[in-house]
Amino acid sequence: xxxxxxxxxxxxxxxxxxxxxxxxxxxxxxxxxxxxxxxxxxxxxxxxxxxxxxxxxxxxxxxxxxxxxxxxxxxxxxxxxxxxxxxxxxxxxxxxxxxxxxxxxxxxxxxxxxxxxxxxxxxxxxxxxxxxxxxxxxxxxxxxxxxxxxxxxxxxxxxxxxxxxxxxxxxxxxxxxxxxxxxxxxxxxxxxxxxxxxxxxxxxxxxxxxxxxxxxxxxxxxxxxxxxxxxxxxxxxxxxxxxxxxxxxxxxxxxxxxxxxxxxxxxxxxxxx
Amino acid sequence: xxxxxxxxxxxxxxxxxxxxxxxxxxxxxxxxxxxxxxxxxxxxxxxxxxxxxxxxxxxxxxxxxxxxxxxxxxxxxxxxxxxxxxxxxxxxxxxxxxxxxxxxxxxxxxxxxxxxxxxxxxxxxxxxxxxxxxxxxxxxxxxxxxxxxxxxxxxxxxxxxxxxxxxxxxxxxxxxxxxxxxxxxxxxxxxxxxxxxxxxxxxxxxxxxxxxxxxxxxxxxxxxxxxxxxxxxxxxxxxxxxxxxxxxxxxxxxxxxxxxxxxxxxxxxxxxxxxxxxxxxxxxxxxxxxxxxxxxxx
Numbered sequence: 001x002x003x004x005x006x007x008x009x010x011x012x013x014x015x016x017x018x019x020x021x022x023x024x025x026x027x028x029x030x031x032x033x034x035x036x037x038x039x040x041x042x043x044x045x046x047x048x049x050x051x052x053x054x055x056x057x058x059x060x061x062x063x064x065x066x067x068x069x070x071x072x073x074x075x076x077x078x079x080x081x082x083x084x085x086x087x088x089x090x091x092x093x094x095x096x097x098x099x100x101x102x103x104x105x106x107x108x109x110x111x112x113x114x115x116x117x118x119x120x121x122x123x124x125x126x127x128x129x130x131x132x133x134x135x136x137x138x139x140x141x142x143x144x145x146x147x148x149x150x151x152x153x154x155x156x157x158x159x160x161x162x163x164x165x166x167x168x169x170x171x172x173x174x175x176x177x178x179x180x181x182x183x184x185x186x187x188x189x190x191x192x193x194x195x196x197x198x199x200x201x202x203x204x205x206x207x208x209x210x211x212x213x214x215x216x217x218x219x220x221x222x223x224x225x226x227x228x229x230x231x232x233x234x235x236x237x238x239x240x241x242x243x244x245x246x247x248x249x250x251x252x253x254x255x256x257x258x259x260x261x262x263x264x265x266x267x268x269x270x271x272x273x
Numbered sequence: 274x275x276x277x278x279x280x281x282x283x284x285x286x287x288x289x290x291x292x293x294x295x296x297x298x299x300x301x302x303x304x305x306x307x308x309x310x311x312x313x314x315x316x317x318x319x320x321x322x323x324x325x326x327x328x329x330x331x332x333x334x335x336x337x338x339x340x341x342x343x344x345x346x347x348x349x350x351x352x353x354x355x356x357x358x359x360x361x362x363x364x365x366x367x368x369x370x371x372x373x374x375x376x377x378x379x380x381x382x383x384x385x386x387x388x389x390x391x392x393x394x395x396x397x398x399x400x401x402x403x404x405x406x407x408x409x410x411x412x413x414x415x416x417x418x419x420x421x422x423x424x425x426x427x428x429x430x431x432x433x434x435x436x437x438x439x440x441x442x443x444x445x446x447x448x449x450x451x452x453x454x455x456x457x458x459x460x461x462x463x464x465x466x467x468x469x470x471x472x473x474x475x476x477x478x479x480x481x482x483x484x485x486x487x488x489x490x491x492x493x494x495x496x497x498x499x500x501x502x503x504x505x506x507x508x509x510x511x512x513x514x515x516x517x518x519x520x521x522x523x524x525x526x527x528x529x530x531x532x533x534x535x536x537x538x539x540x541x542x543x544x545x546x547x548x549x550x551x552x553x554x555x556x557x558x559x560x561x562x563x564x565x566x567x568x569x570x571x
Contacts, residue, residue: 096294120532
């Protein structure tokens with residue numbers, strides 16, 4: 001063990017410690033502030049209490065907004081997953097005229113037309129259709145934005161499912177519907193599950209679209225409410241914000257742990273939450 | 274995957290038929306057409322009108338041609354915003370996330386599995402937590418008086434988001450988005466032949482030499498792919514709005530924030546659309562380069 005080796009080893013450990021701290025320190029607030037008797041925008045060892053949790057559950061909009069998030073998210077996620085699975089399967093197995101051009105355009109669309117770039121026309125369109133404050137309408141807008149990427153990723157999965165399974169099922173006289181329900185869907189399940197989780201995490205965290213389209217506080221999801229939690233004095237309501245942030249984060253963290261355990265974080269093209 | 278069966282008919286292995294297949298694709302395409310293609314095209318039209326949220330121009334918008342675009346290019350707020358967006362993309366994505374993502378992927382190969390999983394888990398968590406929550410986490414780091422950074426550095430009087438808004442946003446976005454680069458480079462590094470790394474080690478190459486001469490040639494394509502994707506996402510990221518809302522005094526007003534403020538706070542829908550158009554064109558340019566790369570690799 002030369003001195004150089006020791007110096008290097010120490011340098012390496014310091015580097016790892018700095019990286020660890022950079023990523024861990026901001027998150028500690030989520031563990032301490034919710035249970036602190038005087039929660040603030042800063043980190044300190046909490047003076048343990050459950051009063052904030054009680055206050056949050058008593059807040060008139062906190063639980064409603066989580067429920068709104070769930071409704072918005074489930075509609076957007078189910079629409080995305082079902083429509084993307086159908087489209088991806090058909091595009092993978094059948095040579096529809098113009099298929100390659102369509103796939104190219106989908107890939108282009110999924111990256112070019114983002115919520116930020118199209119926020120003005122989306123807002124104007126929903127305003128003129130009278131769909132401002134419509135949760136269902138907002139969910140469809142979110143689904144429309146996620147669909148191109150979802151179709152693309154799922155088509156990769158479908159391409160990897162061997163055709164011989166379907167062929168043998170047909171040899172034994174299964175109808176197309178039976179082939180889809182009993183052969184294709186079970187085999188493609190990991191891909192469908194991936195898209196489901198990806199869409200859910202995306203829709204759950206989406207701030208811009210509900211912020212634009214849902215103006216009524218009783219219909220806003222957690223992402224928007226969290227932004228507008230003020231107390232009577234007009235300053236940020238720090239009793240409710242930390243606990244609410246924690247509650248709102250739990251579903252994403254649970255899904256992450258589930259995916260990590262079940263599939264591991266493999267790479268699927270352009271997934272981003 | 275090519276079909277090995279003759280006649281090509283074997284492709285349609287479930288016996289779906291072209292008509293039913295179109296029926297499968299149609300609902301998805303309808304939704305995409307209504308909520309993605311139509312708004313994108315409509316941006317073109319709204320961008321050449323003086324459409325406003327309220328007032329006379331709200332009821333009867335008038336076509337003003339390219340005036341909006343000309344006005345935007347001359348508008349100091351717009352040029353300021355383009356410059357800040359470029360700085361944000363360059364600092365946080367092209368340099369920050371790229372370098373840290375590669376660094377993590379490279380370092381974590383040699384770290385104990387337990388520690389490795391912990392670091393990867395934290396990096397991924399910072400990526401998937403909802404944006405509004407993450408904004409509060411960083412308020413707690415950067416705020417004045419009680420903020421964690423002020424305590425660590427012994428200068429609690431510094432209001433980081435007010436005094437150094439762009440630097441704060443760049444560091445925040447490195448924290449927020451490095452996970453993608455880390456994942457991509459991890460899988461790219463797994464494809465570098467171990468025998469070549471071993472040869473480099475036996476030849477006494479330093480870490481830097483190994484990365485430059487052995488690793489980089491293998492992952493050059495990934496570097497380009499990664500840089501294009503994270504640049505595109507960063508340029509379109511709305512999270513800066515949650516942290517600084519463009520302030521103080523427009524010093525962190527990146528393009529997405531400027532578009533929002535012009536459209537919904539000032540009500541200048543036509544003018545904001547013209548700005549969105551320029552963002553769309555920028556996105557299109559990056560995406561076309563990216564798709565060309567993908568095709569060449571395929």
